[in-house]
Amino acid sequence: MASKWFVAKRILLLVPVLTGVATLVFAILHISPGDPARVMAGQRATAEQIELIRQETGLNDPIWIQYGRFLADTAQLSFGDSYVLKPNQPVASILKNSIPITIELAVYGQLMGITLGLPLGVLSAIKQDSITDHITRIGALTGISVPIFWSGPVVIILFSVMLGIFPTNGRIAQGFFLSDTWLFFGNELPVTGLITIDTLLLGRYDAFASAVRHLFLPASVIGIYSMALISRMMRSSMLEVIRQDYIRTARAKGQGEKITMLKHGLKNAFIPVITVIGIQFGTLLGGAVLTETVFGIQGMGMILVEAIEVGDYPVVQGAVLVFALLFTLVNLGVDITYSYLDPRIQQ
Amino acid sequence: MSTRTQNTRRQGGIRGLFARIRASQFLSELASNRLAIVGLVIITTMAGLAIYARVFIGGVPPLTEGQYQAIIHSNLGGNSDLAKASPSLQYPFGLDGQARSIFPRVMYGAWLALKWGTITVGASTVLGVGLGVVAAYYGDITDNVIMRAMDVLLAFPSLLLALALVTIFGTGLENAVLALVLVYTPRFARVVRGAALKVMEDEYIDATVALGARDFRVLVRHVVPNCLAPVTVQSTLNFGLAIIDLAALSFLGFGAEAGTPSWGMMLSNGVEHGLHSAWWWAFFPGLFLALTVLGFNLLGDGMRDALDPRMRDAVD
Numbered sequence A: 001m002a003s004k005w006f007v008a009k010r011i012l013l014l015v016p017v018l019t020g021v022a023t024l025v026f027a028i029l030h031i032s033p034g035d036p037a038r039v040m041a042g043q044r045a046t047a048e049q050i051e052l053i054r055q056e057t058g059l060n061d062p063i064w065i066q067y068g069r070f071l072a073d074t075a076q077l078s079f080g081d082s083y084v085l086k087p088n089q090p091v092a093s094i095l096k097n098s099i100p101i102t103i104e105l106a107v108y109g110q111l112m113g114i115t116l117g118l119p120l121g122v123l124s125a126i127k128q129d130s131i132t133d134h135i136t137r138i139g140a141l142t143g144i145s146v147p148i149f150w151s152g153p154v155v156i157i158l159f160s161v162m163l164g165i166f167p168t169n170g171r172i173a174q175g176f177f178l179s180d181t182w183l184f185f186g187n188e189l190p191v192t193g194l195i196t197i198d199t200l201l202l203g204r205y206d207a208f209a210s211a212v213r214h215l216f217l218p219a220s221v222i223g224i225y226s227m228a229l230i231s232r233m234m235r236s237s238m239l240e241v242i243r244q245d246y247i248r249t250a251r252a253k254g255q256g257e258k259i260t261m262l263k264h265g266l267k268n269a270f271i272p273v274i275t276v277i278g279i280q281f282g283t284l285l286g287g288a289v290l291t292e293t294v295f296g297i298q299g300m301g302m303i304l305v306e307a308i309e310v311g312d313y314p315v316v317q318g319a320v321l322v323f324a325l326l327f328t329l330v331n332l333g334v335d336i337t338y339s340y341l342d343p344r345i346q347q
Numbered sequence B: 001m002s003t004r005t006q007n008t009r010r011q012g013g014i015r016g017l018f019a020r021i022r023a024s025q026f027l028s029e030l031a032s033n034r035l036a037i038v039g040l041v042i043i044t045t046m047a048g049l050a051i052y053a054r055v056f057i058g059g060v061p062p063l064t065e066g067q068y069q070a071i072i073h074s075n076l077g078g079n080s081d082l083a084k085a086s087p088s089l090q091y092p093f094g095l096d097g098q099a100r101s102i103f104p105r106v107m108y109g110a111w112l113a114l115k116w117g118t119i120t121v122g123a124s125t126v127l128g129v130g131l132g133v134v135a136a137y138y139g140d141i142t143d144n145v146i147m148r149a150m151d152v153l154l155a156f157p158s159l160l161l162a163l164a165l166v167t168i169f170g171t172g173l174e175n176a177v178l179a180l181v182l183v184y185t186p187r188f189a190r191v192v193r194g195a196a197l198k199v200m201e202d203e204y205i206d207a208t209v210a211l212g213a214r215d216f217r218v219l220v221r222h223v224v225p226n227c228l229a230p231v232t233v234q235s236t237l238n239f240g241l242a243i244i245d246l247a248a249l250s251f252l253g254f255g256a257e258a259g260t261p262s263w264g265m266m267l268s269n270g271v272e273h274g275l276h277s278a279w280w281w282a283f284f285p286g287l288f289l290a291l292t293v294l295g296f297n298l299l300g301d302g303m304r305d306a307l308d309p310r311m312r313d314a315v316d
Helices: A002-012 A014-031 A036-041 A047-056 A063-075 A091-126 A131-145 A148-162 A174-179 A195-201 A205-242 A245-252 A257-295 A300-310 A313-341 B002-010 B013-023 B026-031 B034-057 B065-075 B080-084 B102-138 B140-154 B158-169 B173-199 B203-210 B215-252 B263-273 B279-306
Strands: none
Touching: A002 A014, A002 A313, A014 A063, A014 A313, A014 B140, A014 B158, A036 A047, A091 A131, A091 A195, A091 A205, A091 A257, A091 A300, A091 A313, A131 A205, A131 B034, A131 B279, A148 A205, A148 A257, A148 B215, A148 B263, A148 B279, A195 A205, A205 A257, A245 A257, A257 A300, A257 A313, A257 B158, A257 B215, A300 A313, A300 B158, A313 B158, B026 B279, B034 B102, B034 B279, B102 B140, B102 B173, B102 B215, B102 B263, B102 B279, B140 B173, B158 B173, B158 B215, B173 B215, B203 B215, B215 B263, B215 B279, B263 B279
């Protein structure tokens, strides 16, 4: 079957790309202006101490040996230990705790974007050139023009500072940190790391409510952006489908407008939008850097920013690699889904 | 179609481009798009503000007597709120923590955003066009090497690649620009490669080659000018993105130096210090940032709609 070959080919193509990605990430440590050994040793280290660290960490080895070691480690998802942020703690475990935070935020934001963006896009297309259409289009263009690091502060000022409806930052109210020792406070329970799911699993509905209240603003800010993009794509895709012969045929055979649109229109128009949703999800992961900084959420994005600030190279490398890996995997998933839905793409 | 080909043959280079724009009714179609005109008006206004700020305000706006008094006041512990007065007739956007009027700073921010945005987009366009046409024209290994390298760069979410590169280059506005140039180049390379492949199917390219033109001449005089329409659209759409990303890098503390009146820096200051006490610190720089980006998106969207359908597919 052709599709199996397509999938295999698509996965094989990942190997050179990921090797390239790893090489670029390797370069972060070795081309950067800072001396990693000096960063590791701290401000007051003597030259001997720094030299000792160089030897211990293999920084004195020839570059290709270091490169080989880096590739081997990376393939096993081992990124070394943090220098500064959380000294001597493995980068992998730092990331393991922060990845779910970032993913959870992106998922809720994306869900908001999809639930609002799809209907708006369809409506806009069906009523092309109406007032509804114009408003939706201008709204969508505005939505993609507003950077998250502005819409974020604006909703915080409006809903947290002025109206006091939502909390300003963090993932959950302070009280839950103090009264309990589970979840993100320690690692006593095997948890998903997704706060809205963990709190429900543990039956802590008060904590769940607090988590949702904290998630609402950041997820909305992401949601508005993603809604704008999805509604734009949905509109243009739907408009294209409406002009197809099979829609005319469906109408000609006397089928009702609603059924024609839903059964023939929507189904076909949705296929290209899947790509946008997928790519969008990857972009959201990258945007986490900004959203998390604005809303004070300790996800992977915020950890990356902090690591760059203090020169904690292993953490920077690990975070960038994981982001790129997630991004690539999401894109792979999108391509494969797309190829099943629309087999023409395989040629 | 035939008029276009003739025009191109008669006049290569830039003049040929203008001839083709007229022939394809690109401009007249663009002019009938009201939203695109709105975009153009926004951009022109911002450019006007930027030039005004550059000429009449210069780097850091000097303190007025009132501002000076306010600083003295706040330093003496008298009335510290004066130092960050809210918007008023005298100071339309209010004062910042150092008792500087925010309005002229925001205008100067337009200058910085448009200047560095132009440099970023310009450099990545030139690089991308070069790589794209070379990949399309020579094909085979050249194509593979160039495009696989582009694939690696495209395997990162754009802001993250910028951050990774900033870690390598070091922070600072120039380095942030350099990082973003590398982030955007692959997009242009892709668009141009696609467009160039379509152009090369045309017979006038075969004719030029048959006449004995060298590769360089074919590329520069015939392939590149015919790819410029989708490139222009891509540049316009990318302009908004470049302004946002540059501001984002400054916002995160890896771009403009502290104290620079760039929108990203002012936003960062507003979020860090003014969220609870001085909403206008973050509000106005961000508003101008969003408006400018909207202008470029409106214009770029209109340009894409006005574009020859054959080339429309190439643009992201």
